[in-house]
Amino acid sequence: MHRWITVFFVAIAAALLIGCGAQPQQSAEDAYSDFRDAIREVETPEEKAALCEDFLKSFPKSEHTGSLAGAVAYYRGHAMEDAQGAVTFLNELLAEVDDPEARFEVQLAQFPLSREIDRSMDLGTIVTELEAHRALAFAESLDVGEIAAEHELWALAETQAAAAAALATTEAVLSEHPDTELTDDEVAAKAANRKVLAATNRGWALAHLDRVQEALETFEAAAPLSQSNYLGVPSTELFSYWGRTALDQGDAERALGLLGPNAVLGDNDEALAAYREAFLAVHQDEAGFDDFLWSQRQRLAPIVDDFELPDYQGALSRLGDTRGKVVFLSFWFPT
Numbered sequence: 001m002h003r004w005i006t007v008f009f010v011a012i013a014a015a016l017l018i019g020c021g022a023q024p025q026q027s028a029e030d031a032y033s034d035f036r037d038a039i040r041e042v043e044t045p046e047e048k049a050a051l052c053e054d055f056l057k058s059f060p061k062s063e064h065t066g067s068l069a070g071a072v073a074y075y076r077g078h079a080m081e082d083a084q085g086a087v088t089f090l091n092e093l094l095a096e097v098d099d100p101e102a103r104f105e106v107q108l109a110q111f112p113l114s115r116e117i118d119r120s121m122d123l124g125t126i127v128t129e130l131e132a133h134r135a136l137a138f139a140e141s142l143d144v145g146e147i148a149a150e151h152e153l154w155a156l157a158e159t160q161a162a163a164a165a166a167l168a169t170t171e172a173v174l175s176e177h178p179d180t181e182l183t184d185d186e187v188a189a190k191a192a193n194r195k196v197l198a199a200t201n202r203g204w205a206l207a208h209l210d211r212v213q214e215a216l217e218t219f220e221a222a223a224p225l226s227q228s229n230y231l232g233v234p235s236t237e238l239f240s241y242w243g244r245t246a247l248d249q250g251d252a253e254r255a256l257g258l259l260g261p262n263a264v265l266g267d268n269d270e271a272l273a274a275y276r277e278a279f280l281a282v283h284q285d286e287a288g289f290d291d292f293l294w295s296q297r298q299r300l301a302p303i304v305d306d307f308e309l310p311d312y313q314g315a316l317s318r319l320g321d322t323r324g325k326v327v328f329l330s331f332w333f334p335t
Contacts, residue, residue, distance in 0.1 A: 028062040031055060045079035053089055060096035066105025069093060073109040083116040100133040108143065115151055123148055124156055136160075137176055138167040138194055145201045154208040161202035168194035192225045193235075200238040207245040215245055232302055233266040240271040247274055252281035264296045 026034075035055045039048055052071045055064070069090055077086035090110040097103050107126045114121040127144055130136060136144070145160035166172075170191045174180065180187070199222030206215035219242035227235045234240075243258030255278040262268045263275035275293075280286050308318040319327070 028059040028064075031059060032062065032064055045075040049075035049080060056089075056093055060093055061099065061102070065093070065097060065099075065102040066109075069106040070109040073113055077113040077116075083113040086110075087113050087117060087119060100130055104130040104140070108147065111147060112150070123151075123153060127156075127160070136163065138164055138172065141167065142197060142201065145205070149201065149205060152208070154205050158202055158205035158209060161198050161205055165195065165198035165202060168192075168198050193227065196222045196225050196227075196236050196238060200236045200241060203245070204237075204241040207241070207248070212245065212249060216242070219245070228261070230302070231261075231265045232300060233261050237262075240268060240274075243271070243278070244274045247278050247281070250281075252278040256282065260296055260300060264293060264300050 032055065035051060039051050042048055042051065049072060052068045052075065056068055056072070059065075072089060073086050076089065077083050087110055090106055090113075094103060094106055094110075097106060104126060107121070111121050111123055111126065123144065127136065130140075141160045141164040145157045145164060148154070148157035148160060167176075168191055170184075170187050173187050173190050173194070182190070199218050203215040203218035203222075206212070206218060219238060222238060223242075226238050229235060239258045240262045243255045243262075246252075246258060247255035256275065259271050259275045259278060262271035276286065276289055279289050279292060304319065306318065306320040308316045310316050
């Protein structure tokens, strides 16, 4: 008798829920789709931080936990200059997260902010916790090494750069991307780029650990693999770090040659400052630096390949036909 009464009341409760419009809980992916739409519509860091935090409160264990933790660190911690608030929120998030990879990403986002507020976090321990479950991937070792270098944890920076260097092989690239459709040449190019990135960071760390000769050898070995953009500016900090290391060792002439592309043609304030310092060391006078800088721009600037483009009416114009004229070339929404 009692069992039938219980069933009767459960049935009534279910009917009431349906009648009141109760809906099944939204999935994390559906919520994330809504989140992406919403964050495109807001502009301020406060609004963006709130959206990220609201999603993480509702779905602390989704596949987006790490990336949104980084977004909270950026919007609240940096843009809003609320490091304490960001660290507190990320601590609360960590209490809900048990996946080792997600915890690693959340703590990496939290670490720089924790240093700002003098909160003790051990970057090495963050690495060890993930390594208890699996080895770090190339990008993870690179990220940890760069964070360590930013905070002058040079021994850890060198260790992680060396770990990244061990993964700068075609086999490692294929292992991390087993379903890749890249050609053999493309895989080899990715492996070469990994070698340059790892060598750049390792050489810089070695230089700060007073292992200067090793640093210089590391930079030099990676240099032939370095790639540059259309203007001739290297795609990594390799030559900038190499030049600054040479300058610290008193080889100002060598530093000028190494720093030139980054300082003269690149948007690199640190390289430009070192370039100025090297010029002063060579010439003992900074008075001619601006003229020297201009002359180096003329020397290093590459000649643009001739090309032709249609205007809005379809008429073709060739760059070579404008010789002797001043031409303003704007890349407007290039595709």
